[in-house]
Amino acid sequence: MKSPLALAAALAALAIVTAACSSQQAEDAANAQVDKEMIIKASNYTFDSSEYRVKAGETVRFILESSSGNHGIHIKAIGLKLDPNKNSQIVTPKEKGSYPFECTILCGPGHKDMTATLIVE
Known part of the structure; x- marks a missing residue:
């Protein structure tokens, strides 16, 4: 049977390696080459626009900003x-196409009206 001290040291080393890999992945994603940044602002029961437009083949960093409440979006067709x-x-x-989306987190009585469309031109 291995000593508890050796097991604890192995787990600590694994945690350090895992944290370093996660940190590197986050840094790589932050520094990735993008053509456009698209900020989608959400507040209770509304997005800041009814339509968002990007070009087909354009690499876009999508950012969801919620000023109030918890909100989410999912556009399965593009993997967002x-x-x-x-x-x-x-x-x-x-x-190219029109991709309607809605808030994916039940955010209150106006949740069903929280919709918008991503248009890929």
């Missing part, structure tokens, strides 16, 4: 999913 725990994501929409 933002919420309070992950409020930034880099996506390159390839297909």
